[in-house]
Amino acid sequence: MANPEMIGGSLTATRDGDIAAAAADRLSLGVAARMSRYLQVLTQAKKMGKETISSQELSDYTHVNSTQIRRDLSGFGKFGKRGVGYNVEALVSQIRKILRTAGQHNIVLIGAGHLGQAIASSDIFADHGFKVVAILDADASKIGASIGAQIIRHVDELSAVVEDEEIVVGVLAVPGAAAQALADQLVGAGVKIIFNYSDALLGVPPDVTVHTSSPAVDLLYALYFYLT
């Protein structure tokens, strides 16, 4: 079985010119993960009207060492002001550029149960440029009902929706027993990233990424450090 992290010898050609070449290769897994977390805090801080933020404050919210935050950021430019901190709004757009996720991305949500409705009506995805463009369900009695701005459609429309809206991300908010079959359909339709809210272990081809939400695992981890 192939290691999913295996490098296949395909070096990406240099993109834009000078700047892209300077920050040339892709970020390491760790840096990308931390950058994403900084972005979460910054996005929320911006919402709350905060204008500047120090590496120490970012550290308090992300639990990442403040020296490391400064080091992560300084690798891409001198974004901060000594004695003051970082401008929240400017840093948000810098990190979005670094993560190359500054644009809008369409996602399809599968499952219109309680969880699906909670996701569709929250703005946790919208705040980061993800737009739910379709909500699908297998339950005929739900088809046609609306959640927010969307109308629930039948899962049979999956392939058409994915193609029409150029969707690369699918969110699975369905029972574990139904997850694998729907994952297969998502893969068949061309989705490359699956966000799995069920507890099922999904088998997918190597070019598809599955991210499984596991709050209980996160709790176990937190509990360990509380108990010891």
Next chain:
Amino acid sequence: MANPEMIGGSLTATRDGDIAAAAADRLSLGVAARMSRYLQVLTQAKKMGKETISSQELSDYTHVNSTQIRRDLSGFGKFGKRGVGYNVEALVSQIRKILRTAGQHNIVLIGAGHLGQAIASSDIFADHGFKVVAILDADASKIGASIGAQIIRHVDELSAVVEDEEIVVGVLAVPGAAAQALADQLVGAGVKIIFNYSDALLGVPPDVTVHTSSPAVDLLYALYFYLT
């Protein structure tokens, strides 16, 4: 490192070094995080009736290098059988012991909206020994309704519930605007770990841990590696 022998009893002996010595075999952050992830996959594999699992299979699901998995596990004992793999059920209980989270833990769920109902009716927490022993909401019209085996109670009962059930974990499934006030109440009631499903940045005392669910951040991270 200084002599690890503890001096007994002194109330002032609370420096980091002493704590580290007292909990000498505390796992590193990385090991504890990976162990939790192995546990998630194993729990699910067990559910599916799988009897043994190889380090390579665990690697495929967790994206952790298989050598590292074997190394993490062999630090605590020889759990595997050469040529065969690990017994799923035995490994689950070994890791639970290692993480010291083999017991049952009571949690309180705040918020009986769509998200709260989704959480209460799923078994993602139950599978890992977490039991929702109370569901609270501020909305008077919801009080008294039942979700699964639980009846929705008013948030005013929070302190009493936390004390009666010896709860250390609180799950916040409420709108961002309400989150900080409820976090304050949880802290006041003695809860030490808060699982935050809202996007609010929560301020809590240093002895309380906040874990914020951020699916959009996870998606950004996955998207980065898809786009590059």
Next chain:
DNA sequence: TAGATTGTTAATCGATTAACAATC
């Protein structure tokens, strides 16, 4: 036995951290 997979070593690479000069 033959094939598979663990447990372990040793070397390298990357991440993390404390400390502090620079400077706003």
Next chain:
DNA sequence: TAGATTGTTAATCGATTAACAATC
């Protein structure tokens, strides 16, 4: 100026990997 905080260095620590004997 005085205080605060960044940007950077140097040392340490943990992760990753290849390799392979042990053994089921």
